[in-house]
Structure formats: C-alpha cells, structure tokens
Amino acid sequence: MIKVNCFAHLKELAGGNHIHIDKKELTVKELLEEVQRQYHIQTDSVLVAINEEYAFPDDQITEYDTVALIPPVSGG
C-alpha cells in the first residue's frame, strides 16, 4: 500500500492529510491515474514528489517511498 501526502486544496478534496493506493509499486503516471479514478481528483496540473524531490511520469514508486501530490504552488 502506498501512502500519498496531500496539500492545500487536494487535502480538502481528499478529506485528510493523505490517501492510500492499494499497490506495491507503480509509476508516477499510473499513480496520478489511480488518484483520478479512485478519488475523482483532477490531476492535470498536479506534480508528484518522491522522497521530497519532483518526479517524472516514468519514475517508479514503491511502498517504501515518501510520496506527495504537489498542486501548483503559490508561495512567495
């Protein structure tokens, strides 16, 4: 099972600090598809961070990674 941290409006859509995807391993692209399918969250402009670094669509995620969904940032 992969735990995915959520922030800002994604946290509100997810109803909590994180969501779970019942897989042992998948790519970033697949993760976003699962999020969209299972939680009906629009992920077109969402990035994924693996272990606190931005990841690319083909990067692999395992259940030992720290994973987060990063919506467009608005700090500063």
Next chain:
Amino acid sequence: MIKVNCFAHLKELAGGNHIHIDKKELTVKELLEEVQRQYHIQTDSVLVAINEEYAFPDDQITEYDTVALIPPVSGG
C-alpha cells in the same frame, strides 16, 4: 564678503570649514576662478551649491546666499 562652505578634501585644502571671497556679488564661474586663484584649489570637477541647490556657471551669487563647493560625491 561671500562665505563659501567646504567639504571633504576641499576642507583639508582650505584648512577649515569655509573660505571667504571678498566680493558682494559674482557668478558661479567667477567664484570658482577666484577659489582657484586665491586658494590654489583645483576646481575643474567641483560644483557649486547656492542655497542647497546645485547651481549653473552663469547663476549669480550674492553675500546673502548660502554657498558651498561640492567636490565629486562618493556616498552610498
């Protein structure tokens, strides 16, 4: 008599905070010539302020004005 305030290296050359030019009235250009003649101070890059504003070579100075020699500035 016109009192002329001096700053920075001009103060050191003049040996004090001000010098005096024994005239009732003269132009900025004439003032600089007098300073050069009487005090042997090189005035090529010196500006003159009349009543705390930069003056032009043809501006008139009287003994009632506050006059200063302004060498190239180096603040900041």
Next chain:
Amino acid sequence: MFSVTSEPLSIEEISNKVVRPEAGAVVTFTGTVREFTKGKRTLYLTYEAYASMAEKQLKRIGDEIKERWPDAMTAISHRTGKLGISDIAVVIAVSTPHRKDAYEANEYAIERIKEIVPIWKKEKWEDGEEWIGDQLEKSAGIPEKEEIR
C-alpha cells in the same frame, strides 16, 4: 539559511545572516500581505507548506544562485499559518561584493520560489475563500523538466 517557519519573520535577522566583510551590498525582498488584489479585499491569508521539501527547494535556489553569481550569499525564510494584512510572508536576503548582482540574484530567487517551492496560500475574502495556484494559467500542465529540477 533556508527555513520554513510559523514564527513571525524579522528582516534584520535574515539580512544579518548574509552580512560579511567581503560583501558591500545586501538586497532584501520582503513579501507582505496586500489588502487589495484586483479590487478584491483580502481579510487574511493562510500559508501551508510541505515544509521538509520546501526547505530543500529553498536551499536548491540558493545553490542555483551560487552557480550563476558565485560571489553571492543567500538566506530565505518563508512563513506559514495565518497572516494578516502587511504581515511578512517571505524574506529573501542576498549579499554580494557589488550591488548589481545582489538585485539580480534576489529577483531570481523570488521568481524561483513561485515556481518550485511547495507552499500554497489560501485567500480569505469577505465572501469566500480559495486556494491560490490552480487558477493560474501558467501552472496548467506539467512543467518542463528543466523548470523543476
């Protein structure tokens, strides 16, 4: 030198981090909460951060500045939580031997913060509230690789 904190920010403190004998110029940027944006009155803002990652990204901006302006030294702090009008959200301080570089590097830092640092603000108006970011045209779609790492 790079922090995300819920405590109020002090310009003096962050600027002092980069003062050094070799530097003759320090430029600071302070982002404060503006009351009106496009005619709409803001009551307050709430900033949320993915703090551990945000600090890494701030440090990375410092590294990028070091690459482009080798003589520059950078410190950045970003605040989180609820902020009222004129409260300070971010302070960037850059010192350099010569001033031109300090202005340029500082401006580079704020632009990069708005691109890559995982911090979000929610605006609270009289008639509602909204997380900012998703609405931005320029943020639509996944950024190019060069932009994010």
Next chain:
Amino acid sequence: MFSVTSEPLSIEEISNKVVRPEAGAVVTFTGTVREFTKGKRTLYLTYEAYASMAEKQLKRIGDEIKERWPDAMTAISHRTGKLGISDIAVVIAVSTPHRKDAYEANEYAIERIKEIVPIWKKEKWEDGEEWIGDQLEKSAGIPEKEEIR
C-alpha cells in the same frame, strides 16, 4: 522618510516606514563597509555630509521615483561619521504593489545617490587615507544640467 544621521541604521526601522496595505513587496538595499576593494584592505571609513542639502537631494530622489513609479513609496537613510567593516552606510527601502517595480526603483535610488547626494567618504587603509570621489573618471568635469537638476 529621508535622513542623514550619525546614528547606526536599522533595516527593520527604515523598511517599516514604507510598509502599507497597498504594497505587497518591499525591496531594501543596504550598503555595508567592505573590507577589501581591489585587493586593498580597508580599516574603516569616514563619511562626511553636507547634511541639510543631502536630505533635500534624498527627498528629490524620492520625488523622481514617484514620477517614474507612481505607486512606489521610498525611504532612505544615510549614515555619517566613522564606520567599521560591515557597518551599514546607507539603507534604501522601496515598497510597491508589485515586486518588479520595487527592485527597479530601489536600484535607481542607489545610482542617483552616487550621482547627486553631497556625501563623501574617506577610506583609511594600513598605509594611508584618501577622500574618494575626485579620482573617479566619471566625475571629471562639470556634469550635464540634466544630471544634476
């Protein structure tokens, strides 16, 4: 908003003068005493000002900024007397609704200070001392009218 003083300068205090609800950005410039200039070690500096005229000229720079960047608000303080390494000689704070203007207006201010404000510095090195300014190529000759008023 525009002062020449022999007291130590506080960035925070000068920055606070321009903080206001309409402004989302404050850029400050701090000029500090650098230890080495062209390989030569400075022990300390002495700044002398024609204070009353210098304050007028600082105010005038504020007016020029207002003309070019109507939404900007500017505060400038310059210190006089003996300053050691890393001491603050000048602080310029500019606030604007949008950040680009704050950087530009601030840089404009420091450039104008170096052109028109009657303040002089004397550098003290291990082997001597000298008033700075007269040596500068760009200062030779009387400036054009447009430059000074």
